[in-house]
Amino acid sequence: MAMVEERKHRTVLKFLGKLVLWIMLSTSFWYFEEYYKAHRLINNASSALNLFLTASILYSIGRYIMITLYKKRNEHKSVRGNFVLGINRLTAVLNTSTAIIAIMLALGIDPREFVTSLTIVAMAIAVTFREYITNMLSGLFIMFNDQLSVGDRVKIGGYQGRIVDITFSSLLIQDEEDDIVMVPNNLVFTAPMVNFSAHRSSLFYVRFELPLQTAVEVDQLEARIQKTLINHPYLTGDDDLHLKVVEIGKDYVKYKMDMHATSSSNKLHRQLENEILKEVLQFKREYDLDQ
Template sequence: MTAEKKYPHTLQFLAKLVLWILLYVSFWYFQDFYKEHRFLDNASNALNLFLTASIIYSIGRYVMITLYNKRHENRAVRGNFVLGINRLTAVMNTSTAVISVMLAFGIDPREFVTSLTIVAMAIAVTFREYITNMLSGLFIMFNDQLSVGDRVKIGDYKGRIVDITFSSLLIQDEEDDIVLVPNNLVFTSPMVNFSAHRSSLFSVRFELPLQTAVEVDKLEGRIQKTLLNHPYLTGDDDLALKVVEIGKDYVKYKMEMHATSSSSKLHRQLENEILREVLLFKREYDSER
């Protein structure tokens, strides 16, 4: 966790701690005042409950994250443990806040929950999708199958994960649009994580008109000349074009190679160099016709 992200949490914890101490001091010095004002007494007790619970949650959060980071300090970790703990802490703080508001207005939370028992089944059915999405989100957060920053394909959606919430994955697609993919889709649709096992092998695919197939050897030679002794390639590949599919008026090609790094940025740079040669070849071919 960076210093920028830790700083707000530290300020929030200190603010809650100072307010909690001031509240307890007021209990000692203004007991009669609270007894005379029933609503303020309920409100102060409710605030005390929220602050006490929130401080305990914050301490527990800090201890768990510290122990987790200490345990994994010597190896790379892809999981979302810290993200999951932060989300779970937020949920517990919200739940405690709701209970505190009830107490401030003199409502017994136990009686309130009991009164909802009759409609609990209807509520569960109504919010079934959200509940299952939330459970799926928790499962994703506390395992290493997916992580923020991974490049994935889930069903028909492909892109980079920018955030994981209780309801959905936020995926930035190739058009830089943010797509909200329900968490349930991760477990009900085919899913590919391109970042799970980072590899230096990658492929470049493109499509050309069928009539250019007779001169594709020239394109292959140009690409090979461009990539010969390339500083970002291992030099272990023959760099031959492979036909993937032949359509009515097009041919799809693929070229596989090994880069010196598994960096997605480097792979895109090499892909752009190859596609630039493809465009030049297509332009020259069209101008000769």
């Protein structure tokens, strides 16, 4: 929560900084008109900067209005989409495009003539980067609908895990081995996909690691966890709640437990995970005292 507030604070400060700079620059055009006319390079650079600041401020205002209206409209609904993420990404693209145009103007290049002269090159670039362009369009479509959302547990083709980010080129999925897999956005529409988090009963898992010597007592830990979770109000009761050995190392054993919660809420998953890990820590503490 503190990070969110800090991010909002930085966004407001950045907007105010751009607004103050734009006001000062716009005012200078009135008071130093003759100076700008006498110094062409400075005039071009100032005009380009003014264009970028004007567009960026308008983008920020439009972004704020659209997000506010969206949140107001859906304040009493359970929203799973990525509308805010999509707006933020789109604003970044618009700012970048405007910055490129502003740099051209500062250098005395007419963007229209530049684009016209590069028509053939642009066609070649479009063919070369066809996959990236289609991925970007697919990414925009994903961001502005509610099929997928950051935090969802999904299976796309042969990849399975939790979505940690959505970019223009790919979905970043954290798999069961805690590796980050970049899945091209196009795969969402060309391969079989299952969104486990789209349902009321949501699958999630808890992973932890214990020293190898505790493996002989792991049945006690399993019984303790089952006692904690049996008839838990936030679990569906459809799971056997058995610990599964994921990996055995030189001096450690990795375990995993799968279960279905009654909600796809990440907050609820973290709460349940915390309850289990507390039992694991208590078990480890008691084991160490007995040794």
